[in-house]
Structures are given as C-alpha cells and as structure tokens.
Amino acid sequence: MRPGTGRRAERLAPYVLVAPAVLIIVVLRLWPLLLGVNFSFTGDGALNGTAVGLDNYRDLLDDPLFRTALRNVGLLVLLLPVAVAIPGLLATFIYLRVPGHRLFRSVYFFPAVLSPVIVGAIFNLLLAYDGPLNAVLGGAGIGPVDWLGNPNVAIFAVVGVHVWATFGMALVVFLAGFATLDAALVDAARVDGASLRQTIWHVIVPGLSRTIQFVFVTTMIGLLTSMFGLLYIMTSGGPEGSTYLPEYYIWIQQGQMNRPALASAASTALFVIMLVVGLLQIGLLRRAGRED
Amino acid sequence: MSRVRLGRWLIAAPMTILAAATIYPLLFTANVAMKTRREYILDRFSLASTLHWENLTTAWNSAGMARYILNSLIVVTCSVVLLLLIGSMAGFALGRVRFRGSSALFLVCLAALFIPFQVIMVPLARIMADGGLIDTYPGLILAYVAQFLPFTVFLMTSYYRAVPAEIIDAARIDGNTLYGVYRRIMLPIGTPALLSVGILNALFCWNDVLISLLMMPSADHRTLMVGVTSLRGQYSDDIPTFAAGVLIAAVPVLVTYLFLQRQIADGVTAGATKG
Secondary structure, eight states, X not given: OOHHXXXXXXXXXXXXXXXXXXXXXXXXIIHHHHHHHXXXXXXXXXXXXXXXXXXXXXXXXXXXXXXXXXXXHHXXXXXXXXXXXXXXXXXXXXXXXXXXXXXXXHHHHGGGGSOHHHHHHXXXXXXXXXXXXXXXXXXXXXXXXXXXXXXXXXXXHHHHHHHHHHHHHHHHHHHHHHHTSOHHHHHHHHHTTOOHHHHIIIIIHHHTHHHHHHHHHHHHHHHHHSOHHHHHHHTTTOSTTTTOOHHHHHHIIIIISOOHHHHHHHHHHHHHHHHHHHHHHHHHHHHHHHHO | OHHHHHHHHHHXXXXXXXXXXXXXXXXXXXXXXXXXXXXXXXXXXXXXXXXXXXXXXXXXXXXXXXXXXXXXXXXXXXXXXXXHHHHHHHXXXXXXXXXXXXXXXXXXXXXXXXXXXXXXXXXXXXXXXXXXXXXSHHHHHHHHHHHHHHHHHHHHHHHHHTSOHHHHHHHHHTTOOHHHIIIIIIHXXXXXXXXXXXXXXXXXXXXXXXXXXXHOOSGGGOOHHHHXXXXXXXXXXXXXXXXXXXXXXXXXXXXXXXXXXXXXXXXXXXXXXXX
C-alpha cells in the first residue's frame, strides 16, 4: 500500500468504525420518530396518506379507552414515589448491614431478571379468583377480591406486580449509589446518636441525590414503557378497558384495529408525556436538592 | 449495643417476609407443575405427593416449546453478537479517537436512548414491511440491535474513555492501524464490559415480547416469551401443564442468574453511575 492511501484510510477509519452504529440508530430510531409524528397527521383506511390535521388527536381524546390510559398514567405518576421509596428504604437497610443483607440483595434482585410474561403468567395463577391469594385472605376472614376481574382493582394489581418484579433493579442501582457515599458521614451521624430516620433524611438522601434522581426517571420510564408484557398476559387491557396504558393502546390500534395513524398519534402523545414528566421530575428534584 | 441489635432484627423480620414473598411465587409454580390436575383442584397449596415430571414433557411436546426455544436462541445469539461488535467499534471510536464530528455523533446515539420502542413502533413496522423484513429472523434481529444499540454504544464509550491513551499510542507506534488497535488491543481490554453488556442485552432480548410480537407474528416464528403467552389459552383448564410450560421458560434465565448474578448487577449499575 502506498503511504498516501494509507494515511487517508487512517483518517477515514474512525468514521468507518462508527458508521454501522450511527446508520442503524438514525434509520431505525430517529427517522421513525419523525416519520411517526408526520404520520399522526394523516388519515387511516380510505384516507391513508392524506393530511387530516388534528383529527387523530381529536379521536384520541374522544376515545374512552385512551382517556382511561391517560388516567392510568396519572395514577402511575402518583404511585411513583412509593415505587422509588420501597427499593430506596430496602437498600438503606442492606447498606446498614441488617442481618442477612447479602442474601436479601440477591433474593430481591432475582425477579428483575424474569420476563414480564413469566411474571404475569405466575401471577395469573396466584391472583385468580379461586386462587391462592384469595384462599389466604379468606383464611384471615377477608372476602375474596376479584384481583384481575374488578375494574377498580385490576390496575392496582398489575402495577403491584410490576413493582414486585422490578424493585430489585432500582435496589441494585441504589446500592451502587451507596458505594459512592462517604461511609464516615453515616458512621459519624450514628455515633452522634442520630436516629435512623434522621440519618436517612439528613445524610443519606442529600448524599444520594443524583442516584435518587436517576432512579426516579428510570422507574417512571419503566412504568410507562415496560408494562406491556404484563398487560398482554394478565388483563389484555380489561376488565372493561380499565387497565389500558398508552403502550397497550398503541399496540391495539396498530395490530388489531388497523389504525396505524391513530396509533402514531398515541405514540406522539406518549413521547410528549414522557418528555414533560421527565423534565418536571428533574426540575422538581433539582429544586429539592438545592433547598437541602 | 443490645438495643441496636434488637432494632436490626426488627428490621430483618419484615425483610425476611418480603424475601419469602419474592421467592414464593416461583416455588408455588414449580410445585403446581409437579401435580396432577385433580390434586391442584383439590388443594392448591399441598406439596405434590409424587413428582409428575410428565407435565414437563407434555408441555414441551404439545406446545412446541423446542421450536420456540430454538427461535429465541437464534435471534438472541445473533443480536448480541452484532450489538457487541457494532457497539464496541463505535464505543472505541467515540471514546478514544479524536476526529471531527465525534461529539455530534455521540449525541445522536445518546438522543436515541430516550426514544422508547412504543413511540416508534408503528413507523418501524412500516419500514420493516417495506424492506420485506417482517416475520423474518433478520428483521427481528435488526429490530433488537436498533433497540439496544444506543445503550450499548453509551456504555462501551464510557468504558473505553477510561482506557489510558498511552496504551493506544504505544500500539500505534508499533505500526498498528486503527483497525489493528481495535482488534488487537481494544477488544481484549473491553472483555469485562463486553461480558456485562452482552449478558444484559441477552436478557433484554430473551425477555422481550412486544418487539417479537410485532416483528415475528406467525406461529412458526414465535420466540419463547411469545410462545408462553399462547400457552395460556391452550391450557386454560390444565393449570399444572401451563405451570410446567412457564417453568421451562423460566429455567434458562434462572440458571443464568445463579451463575452470573454479579455481572448482571454490574451491567445495570454501570448505566446509573456513568450517567
């Protein structure tokens, strides 16, 4: 090889190395995002390809199923602090070396590696009307609850299962955050006679603010985008559409109802919701961090 | 001191109950999988009197699980190999080579991290259909690579950023081209990160349902997790066989977890601490 071409090949080398990744990401992730937004302003069926303005968005807001999905998103946002606090508190205890902490760590993390489909299938058995959970509650004199059949209960049952299945992820992230925390501070607080609550509130929470922020955002993303498997196998959106979430709505409109443009409008709405919720969270948590 | 001890045990008690609640659903399923239908209907909780292993073979044979598992293995293996190859090439270039436009290209990869699959699935399905890739292995593999590549590039870039520049300079002086540096130095050095990211990607792909449902809809091409969802209808009146199918589907991941727990946890936390 002549030295000239060698040098030119060397100059191009980094671009060649990056090219496959960038190409795939641009063509199959960024481009579809634009395509989808554009698509949401066109019609379905006979109107395929023609511009219909905001009609799809109007249809969305008129659709009781989508309204339920939005209401459920609101519910998830309200439940978010609980879904973050549980692993946070458990991680704190493990960090403070409660007896058996090593075992707890690996046991709690284990459901997080199971597919939502497996988890959902297992809980289908456990939560059945004539299933074990109701048998146990019946033994304690609590009447049978139709966990997956009662529209007022089902969404809580599914979210509960999701939290059961994923709190281990957040727990492990919290523990990694603890590893960066100055242990001397915690020890000093304990020696000074601070109660557990004071230690958590005044030493651990401020010291872990970045980790907490990260867990808040990832838990929210998880609640909004990784419950499909559970919904698909546990409730199929029912009973009476009460467990719809935007991701399930998108799937139904695209795959079952053959309304891809409407599904695209729902996708765009989901993306906007996630952006708003994410930015709000970061803003709120930043401010809370500064006030401390 | 004794008061502190007591406090600790008071916390350990509910944590033990929670740990039991974490394990119990799986043990319950395993027990049900070993019962006869009659035994299950009479008493859900009793231990299986004799172990009815035949439930496992029934589920395995009549539900076609071997086919599902083969499909999953093909797709997951190809996806992970491609992810690691493409991800480490990009990670090396973006993390350790200075070239014009590198930070802009890194931003492109980073931005994709915040686009969930649900947001792009409709147009993606259309693109795949236009390319004749729906219901093919390459289609699903490509969809998985696209889905998990941003995360892989991000982690590999931060891993390679921490590699001392002297190592690369020395290799360059020895007459290696950039490709040579990647192949002879960066790939071996990257092994721990590639292992963590690879295991995590394998889990993500193996556990996925939505992408698989969308890209490989026909019964022949079902991956294992989609196959499990179809078990439900098939065995709605034969719970032990259903449980046996679920158990078979869970075993590969459980075994992986037992052996690679640390690597999985490392992969999860790398995303958090590097972020």
